[in-house]
Structures are given as structure tokens and as C-alpha cells.
Amino acid sequence: MLAEERQQLIMQMLKENNVVKLQEICERAVCSESSARRDLQLLEEQGRLVRIHGGAKIKHSLQQELDMDGKATKNVPEKALLAKEAVSQIEDDDVIYLDAGTTTLAMIPYLTEKHDLTVVTNGVLHASYLADRGIRTILIGGALKNTTKAIVGVKAVSYLGQFRFNKAFLGINGIHHKYGFTTPDPDEAEVKQMALEQSEETFVLADPTKFDIVSFVKVADLSQATIITTGLSPQLNARYSEQTTIQGAIR
Known part of the structure; x- marks a missing residue:
């Protein structure tokens, strides 16, 4: 799976659950932990998620609220x-x-x-x-x-x-x-x-x-x-x- 495809997958996983674990990314994307960490770092630099210990969570807007x-x-x-x-x-x-x-x-x-x-x-x-x-x-x-x-x-x-x-x-x-x-x-x-x-x-x-x-x-x-x-x-x-x-x- 290409890096862009992995990153799209990560964002989809976050939309579904708000939090995603590094191990879950590796299993779904069939990639190494180092590759998954690079993806998370890039996505965080883009302002699309927040890295946490062992994974990442979705970045919320201060005024965002679902119906x-x-x-x-x-x-x-x-x-x-x-x-x-x-x-x-x-x-x-x-x-x-x-x-x-x-x-x-x-x-x-x-x-x-x-x-x-x-x-x-x-x-x-x-x-x-x-x-x-x-x-x-x-x-x-x-x-x-x-x-x-x-x-x-x-x-x-x-x-x-x-x-x-x-x-x-x-x-x-x-x-x-x-x-x-x-x-x-x-x-x-x-x-x-x-x-x-x-x-x-x-x-x-x-x-x-x-x-x-x-x-x-x-x-x-x-x-x-x-x-x-x-x-x-x-x-x-x-x-x-x-x-x-x-x-x-x-x-």
C-alpha cells in the first residue's frame, strides 16, 4: 500500500472511531510500525490529527459539533x-x-x-x-x-x-x-x-x-x-x- 493510501486509511479509521492505535494501523495497512509512525507525523504536521501515546486521535475544532x-x-x-x-x-x-x-x-x-x-x-x-x-x-x-x-x-x-x-x-x-x-x-x-x-x-x-x-x-x-x-x-x-x-x- 502506498503512503498516500495508508494516510487515507488512517483518516478513515479516525472518522469511524476518533482514536486509532498504531498496531491497528499496521494490521489494516499491512505495514511496519516505522511506516505508520511516519504517516502519523506527516498527518499531524498537516493539522489533520493529534498523535498520542501508541497511536493518534482526531483533531477537533473548538466549535465543531455533530447533530x-x-x-x-x-x-x-x-x-x-x-x-x-x-x-x-x-x-x-x-x-x-x-x-x-x-x-x-x-x-x-x-x-x-x-x-x-x-x-x-x-x-x-x-x-x-x-x-x-x-x-x-x-x-x-x-x-x-x-x-x-x-x-x-x-x-x-x-x-x-x-x-x-x-x-x-x-x-x-x-x-x-x-x-x-x-x-x-x-x-x-x-x-x-x-x-x-x-x-x-x-x-x-x-x-x-x-x-x-x-x-x-x-x-x-x-x-x-x-x-x-x-x-x-x-x-x-x-x-x-x-x-x-x-x-x-x-x-
Whole structure:
């Protein structure tokens, strides 16, 4: 396989999984590690990826955000694991906040195992699915963001400020040991911040591809929420455990 073909393959692998390991490149491209490393170095110099220990990850724009359809097809098995672990934190009679997003959406089928819940959400799809399952649901008011089907804006933040939660569950775009939890949209960031402030406990659901990523707007410091993740490398786990609690979803 020619170098250009290998590099195209690497970018395709990154589009599929956000992170690619050196060994996976060698197996798919049938090449040596030295060739794969040269390809990664060249692609990083072109600004198309970021090299990490043992491989590479996709380079995100600070303001890049997929729509709900795009997010729904990514890391589906991991989202199910995160959802199960998140729901295990919920007790009967809890009042919880569910952030808009596909990872928190994956929690809803498991919520039926709990009793007498009240769920407040800014996710239009979330509210619909919760109602279908007979769960007491409050959808906050405000402006609808078409891409993520989230309710945002000043009215949403004000409305959310009326409630108190036992637990809040948030999705996030970036987790960084220096810059904390970040997201591309200032309006969604404000809603997440208010939910965090109004909750006794906050959990951020994130697969390993969200780590060492920085997005446009800071939501909170790492110490303000527990991270639920899966398959985190020992290096990342050690780095982030210094600042917050990491809960691993078991496969």
C-alpha cells in the first residue's frame, strides 16, 4: 500500500472511531510500525490529527459539533455501558436532571427499573421517550436548538434555576486536565452550568475519545463532577483521578 493510501486509511479509521492505535494501523495497512509512525507525523504536521501515546486521535475544532443523527451512530456500545453505570447511581424517589445528548438518551430504557422518579430535561427527544415509558417528566422551556434538539437560552437557564436535583447527568464534548469540562455552544454551556449548580451530585458521561479534548466554552472544573467512562487507559486514569472521581463502566 502506498503512503498516500495508508494516510487515507488512517483518516478513515479516525472518522469511524476518533482514536486509532498504531498496531491497528499496521494490521489494516499491512505495514511496519516505522511506516505508520511516519504517516502519523506527516498527518499531524498537516493539522489533520493529534498523535498520542501508541497511536493518534482526531483533531477537533473548538466549535465543531455533530447533530443528533451524527452522534447517535458513534460509540454505541460504549454509550450503553455508560448508561447502565449512570442509572446504577440513581435511587428510587430521586429527582434527576438529564442533559440533552445521545449518551444520556441511552439511560432512559434503564430508568424504568427505578420507582417514583421525577426527571427534568432540556432534551426534546428525551422528554418524549420518558413520557412513552410513563416516567414523570418536566421539559424546561426556552429556545430549541435544531441540531441537538436541546432547549437552551436565557429562559431555559432561568426556568432550570427553579429546581433542585438529587443528581444531574451531563454529556460533554471535551475533558481536559487543565481546561476542565468544555462544550462548543455557549448557550448549552449555560444550561449545563445551571444544572450542575442545582444538583447535589453531578455525573459527566464520556467515552475515552472525549479526554484530552478542549472545546470552545468551559462548563466547569473537573472537581465539580464525577466522570463515568469506560476503557480509559491507565495513563489517562491516573492523570484525571488526581482532580476528580473516575467511575469505570464494567464490560
